Amino acid sequence: MEQQQPYQPKNKVRIVTAASLFDGHDAAINIMRRIIQATGVEVIHLGHDRSVEEVVNTAIQEDANAIAMTSYQGGHNEYFKYMYDLLKEKGAGHIKIFGGGGGVILPSEISELHEYGIERIYSPDDGRELGLQGMINDLVQRADFPVGDTLNGEVNHLEDKNPTAIARLISSAENFPEVAKPVLEKIAKINQDSKTPVLGITGTGGAGKSSLVDELVRRFLIDFPDKTIGLISVDPSKRKTGGALLGDRIRMNAINNPRVYMRSLATRQSNLALSKYVQEAIEILKAAKYDLIVLETSGIGQSDTEILEHSDVSLYVMTPEFGAATQLEKIDMLDFADLVALNKFDKRGALDAIRDVKKQYQRNHHLWDVDPDKMPVFGTIASQFNDPGMNTLYKSIMDKIVEKTGIDLHSNFQITREMSEKIFVIPPHRTRYLSEISENNRKYDETALSQVDVAQKLYGIFKTMETVSGRVPKIDKSGVIEDSLNHSPEKKEFLSLLMKEFDRVKMNLDPYNWEIILTWDEKVNKYKNPVYSFMVRDKEIKIQTHTESLSHSQIPKVALPKYQAWGDILKWNLQENVPGEFPFASGLYPFKREGEDPTRMFAGEGGPERTNRRFHYVSLGMPAKRLSTAFDSVTLYGNDPDHRPDIYGKIGNAGVSICCLDDAKKLYSGFDLSHPATSVSMTINGPAPMLLGFFMNAAIDQNCEKYIKENGLEAEVEAKINAIYKAKGVERPRYNGELPKGNDGLGLMLLGVTGDQVLPADVYNDIKVKTLAQVRGTVQADILKEDQAQNTCIFSTEFALRLMGDVQEYFIQNNVRNFYSVSISGYHIAEAGANPITQLAFTLANGFTYVEYYLSRGMNINDFGPNLSFFFSNGIDPEYAVIGRVARKIWAKAMKLKYGANERAQMLKYHIQTSGRSLHAQEIDFNDIRTTLQALYAIYDNCNSLHTNAYDEAITTPTEESVRRAMAIQLIINKELGLAKNENPIQGSFIIEELTDLVEEAVLAEFDRITERGGVLGAMETMYQRSKIQEESLYYETLKHTGEFPIIGVNTFLSSKGSPTVIPAEVIRATEEEKQFQIATLESLHKANADKVKEQLEIIQDAAIQNQNIFEKLMDATKYCSLGQITSALFEVGGQYRRNM
Structure with a gap:
């Protein structure tokens, strides 16, 4: 294939x-x-989960030619149209919009979006x-027009701080200096008396400058509620192509604020940390009367002090990893910087490093009579929420600005004189x-x-005894029973020697x-017996x-090997064993549960009522109700439904919309959540504690309802x-529409209220205690995997892990x-591209990280071990x-040998879902064949529960027909396939071993x-897991x-039509009705509980601040x-979660 030229x-x-x-x-973007x-x-890269407003504001402030988006979660029609409308409304209709979303965006929708004015999908x-x-060439060519030429x-x-005007003037200064010259002269006159201070921030590449700037901005906005701040951030241009990655915005959470303007500049020259037009940009922001301007350079070397020419106060950012203390003597900025931040202060050797930097600063500035600890050098962990070191640094910066410029920016920010300390999830001494x-x-x-080896030797001696004695010797706890041997005089001496050797070997x-x-x-x-108890x-x-x-053949449910040699017997027992016995190679329980196949019923679409109907449809006539819930992306990111178009389009798409307790009650209505044959799985991560709260309260109120009726x-x-x-x-909440077949209305009596509002406190509390002990199910809540693979983190990683610990x-x-507190x-690691070994290794590593974290919080392994479950993909x-x-x-x-856990905690319980990646949008009927083989793997390997994907999921939300076929795959294996009547069919296979x-x-x-790499969390900091997953994904693709990896109907064995992509x-x-009903439900809830909400939110915030259990609140x-x-x-x-590049 000929390589295309850019x-x-x-x-x-x-x-x-x-x-x-x-x-x-x-991954695609x-x-x-x-x-x-x-x-x-x-390229100004913002990363995932960005609202239209954020993207449009960025494009305007950055004076971009175009916006390029991916949208794989539905709601694309509303999203792109809203973006187009907002750009026009803000006078930026010239910015072109490009997009893509694989097969999620249908051809008819692409045509509709093109007609609306979107440049190209x-x-x-x-x-x-x-x-x-070729695709990118088309995009760039369409976006190739001059900006700032007039x-x-x-x-x-x-x-007026008009961002369009500020942006256009900076672009003109950068791109067409001659055009901008007369205007810049005018600006120079405006700025003659300007006192706007400029804070210059520079430092080595990778020191965390962007996160640090974001944390400074966040504190400034809190400290000065009516002041404004302008940011100029410089990143290097690539000498070879002229392109640049302007990536500072991806790390920033505080800048999407009307009081903040940010402009990213490329150096457009090699070997320099600043753009030659940086002073012009500063002057333009001064003329716009920003109260503080922050200039951040790209990463610099040891001799670079360019920032000093443009700033009133300078901050040098470095990390503890600078090498030997003599290296500090080479850093020019330590001669000139007003303040120094030693960021990433959680790194090994940080305390020694800050001592060395303070001494070097003292030497360079000849401050011999000042205590080294008083030097303006601060240990900070900018990536950590509300870091004490960042608080101290911010206050010191503001004080220095006032001292040097006389400007009225006196900070009232409250600080404590604590040193930055890493909130260790895993104690440092446990990182191995x-x-x-x-x-x-x-x-x-x-x-x-x-x-x-010892057992095999003993068996050899034993068989020799048998041969010599002429009879089979008997054995007991002490060894061979001497009386069971043939004691004829000619054999006695030899047998005595054999007995001694047997006893000697047995000592080992x-x-x-x-x-x-x-x-x-x-x-x-x-x-072999007919009944096993x-x-x-x-x-x-x-x-x-x-x-x-x-x-009429008798098929054993568990087949055992016909070994006779003791070594073989022992090896099999120590490394394989029967189901239900350590090390559980063939299964956790002696036999599979009868009357409950491991089938999970997966649903999630529209509002809670529609998903409730689907649950009742897929579980009708099934003895066990194993409900697995998919949530829409609004819920996955912890948000409420809203009329705002970029939210509205995603309500109830690709999952069910759940935003309150009443939604959860409607979703699971008609299913007895306390019944031993009912279990509920919830695929939710970032906001898992809240959804778990909704679920638990729905279950408690069901039992309150039963009590009321009884x-x-x-x-x-x-x-x-x-x-x-x-x-x-306010009108009472209601179930929208008729109840489906099988739904007896359980759970709907107390819509809009909870049991404690209508029953005596003692009765309610008794019901609550019993319900919590009865409910069965799983909440996914796996934050480590989210950071590594799936990106539905919403809180900072440390806080999210704390919430997980509080739930447990x-x-x-x-x-x-x-109920499992985590799956x-x-x-999702496999879906992101990991091979099976990496999937398994990363997942188990994450599991052991939770074990270590919970142990560090003082929990007993036998208390929390049984609440952990696992979830794997099967390709x-x-x-x-x-x-x-x-x-x-x-x-x-x-768990047994390292952590001393009991048998229940040693059991790894796992759910399998057949591979979503192996569902192809070409020849979709072939997908069922792949799914069947994957399901066979799972059932033969004794998984605890199983979900089989529908063949059409590659192109659309599954239909009732495709879901029925997917469930039939499991049922046919479990009910019809003869070999599956045996419960350990792969044991004893040479290839399996x-x-x-x-x-x-x-x-x-x-x-x-x-x-x-420092354990799971240390590896995550360098994005080891994410990089490995991406490499393996690229290898497969x-x-x-x-065609080296043949896929039937995709790259080989194509149909006469060439196996085109199937359009659903x-x-x-x-539907519109469902979306509107969800918003109306939410508005009614807010109105009904207006008197309670403020108090409840303050209680959970106080619990967080006071280090109490947040989930309890x-x-x-x-x-x-x-x-x-x-x-x-x-x-x-x-x-909030801070995105990574």
């Missing part, structure tokens, strides 16, 4: 790139922005036809935990092998292992051990509810034994055949690599593209507050 722009082109609101799919930059463009067919570079009175709008697990597990395997065998050999025949017979939570369970085929209190309660709503002057603590205190998820790679058994073995060995050993060692090796006949989207707050209200309140005390 288009060469005739003008300086600037393009803003981002992924749309509530959309974490940033990252690839696009790289190619756009390599085509000679200055690229389809998958465009990508195939033009190639990536001026039209913009200078007259400066004092993964390698300790590797060492521990390898030691177990080595010990097992040596014990097997662990008594536990001798017991295994001793009881082997008994174990085999237990499975075992205990589960003090209850005896009896199971038939065989099934009968049509040919005690004939319906009329009394109805009267109370009517009185409550009459007093509020609450579960322990309230005896929540049957540690590899599925069709060979390693997927053993993913479950390897996970179980690694987890069990580590080989794969198990290979994958297990590969995972342990990955643990060691992660340890080298390359082999798929070249219809796409299931939320959320259980009350979720009764009255909406999801968005709680999220916003927690942002103020826990910090």
Whole structure:
């Protein structure tokens, strides 16, 4: 394939790139922005989850030629149209809009958006036809027009701080200096008496300057509620292409504020940290009467002091990793900087580093009579929310500005004189935990092998005794029973020698292992008997051990090997064993639960009523109700439904819209949430604690409803509810539409109220205690995986982990034994592109990180271990055949031998979903074949629950017909496939054993690599996991593209028509009525609970500040507050997630 040459722009082109609101799919836009930059463009990259307003404000402030967006989460019609309208409304209609969203954006919608005025939406067919570079060439060529070649009175709008005018003047100064010259002369006269201070911030590349600037801006806006701030941020241009990555905005959360203007400049020259037009930009901002201007340079070397020529006060930012103390003598900025920030103060050696920098500063400034600790050198952790070091630095900067310029910017910011201290999720002395697990597990395997060797020698001696004696010797706990041997005189001496050797060798065998050999025949017979009985939570369970085929063959449910040699028996027991026994290679329980196949019923679309109908449809007639819930992207990001178009378009699309307790009650109505055959799985991460609060309260209120009916209190309660709503002057909430078949209305009686409002406190509390002990299900809530792969983090990582810990603590205190507080998820890691080994290694590593974190909080491993569950993807790679058994073995060995956990905590319980990545939009009927094979892997490997994807999910939301087919795949395997009647069919296979050993060692090796990077959290800081996932994704896509990796119906065995991409006949989207009803529900809630919300939000904020359990308070707050209200309140005390490049 001939490589396409990049288009060469005739003008300086600037393009803003981002992924749309509530959309974490940033892989595509990252690839696009790289190619756009390599085509000679200055790229202002914003990352994922960006609102229209943020993108439009950025494009205007940056005076961009174009905006390039990806949108994979639906709502694209409203999003792009709103962007177009907002640009026109703000006088920036010249900025062109480009977009793409794979197969999510239909051809008819592309045509509609083009007609509306969107410059170009690229389809998958465009990508195939033009190639990536061809697509970008088209985009850049369309956006290649001059900016700033004419001026039209913009200078007259400066004092209004008009961002369009400010931006155009800076562009003109940069691109057409001759055009700008007379205007700049006019600006110079305006600025003759200007006292606006300029803070210059410079430092080495990677010192965290952008995060630090963002934290300074956040504090400035709080400190001075009526002041404004202008930012100029410089990044280097690429000498080869002229392109530049202007990436400072991606790290910033505080700048989308009307009191902030930011402009990113490329140096447009090599070897310099500033643009030659930076002074012009400063003068323009001074003329616009900003109260403070901050100038941030690109990364500099040791001898660079350019910033001093443009600033009144200078701050030098560095990290503790500067090498030997003598290196400090070479840094010119330490001679001139007014203040120094030693950022990333959580790094090893930070205390020594700050001592050395303070001494060097003292020397350079000849401050011999001043205590080194009084030097203006500050340890900061800008990435940490409300960092004390940042507070001190900010106050010192403002004081220095006042001191040097006399300007009236006296700070009232409250600070404490604490030093920056990292809030360690994992204590520093525990960072080797993964390698300790590797060492521990390898030691177990080595010990097992040596014990097997001893057992095999004993068996050799035993067989020799049998041969010499002429009879089979008997054995007991002490060894061979001497009386069972033939004591004829000619054999006595030899047998005596053999007995001594047997006893000598046996000294090296662990008594536990001798017991295994001793009881082997008994174990085999237990499975041969017609009925097997075992205990589960003090209850005896009896199971038939065989099934009968049509040919009247007796098929054993568990087949055991016919080994006789003790070494073989011992090895099999130590490394494989029967289901239900350590190390759980073949399963967690002696037999599968009868009458409950591991089928999960997955749904999520529109409002809660529509998803409730789908749940009742898919579970009708099924003995167990295993409901799995997908939420829309508005909910996934912790927001409320809204009329604003970029939110409105996403309500109820690609998941169900849930924003309050009443929504949860309607969603699960008609299902008894406390019944042992009901379990609910919720695919939610960032706002998981809030959704969990909604769910728990819905379950409690269901039981309150049962109590009301059992005690004939319906009329009394109805009267109370009517009185409550009459007093509020609001209509009572209702279920929208008719109840579906199978829904008896359970859960709807108390819509709009909670049980504690209509029942006595003692009755309510008793019901609450019992309900919490009964509910079964899972909430995903896996924050580590979100940061590594899926991007639905909303809070700062430390705060999100604290919330997870609070939930688990609450579960322990309230005896929540049957609900998983987290589903540690590899599925999304695999969907992002990881191969099966990486998926398994990263997921288990994340799991052990939660273990270490919960232990550091003082929780007992046997209390929280059983509340942890896992979630894996199953593709069709060979390693997927053993993913479950390897996970179980690694987890069990580590939990038992490293952490001393009990048997229940050793059991790794996991859900499997067939691979979404293997669903292709070409020849979609073939997808069911792949899904069937993946489901077979999962069932043979004894997964605890399973979701099979519908064949049409590659192109649309599944239909009832496709969902039925997907469920039939599982049912046919479980009910019809003869071999599946056996519950350990892959045990004993040579290739399975080989794969198990290979994958297990590969995972342990990955643990060691992660340890080298400081454990999971340390590796995340350098984006190790994310980079590895992307590399593996690219490898797969390359082999798929070249055909080296054959995919039937995609790159080989194509149909006569060439297997084109299938366009769906219809796409299931939320209706206008559903969206409007959700917004009306929310507005009614806000009106009904207006008197309660402020108090409840203050209670959860206080709990966060006082280090109390936040989830305990959320259980009350979720009764009255909406999801968005709680999220916003927690942002103020826990910090927002900071995106990475």
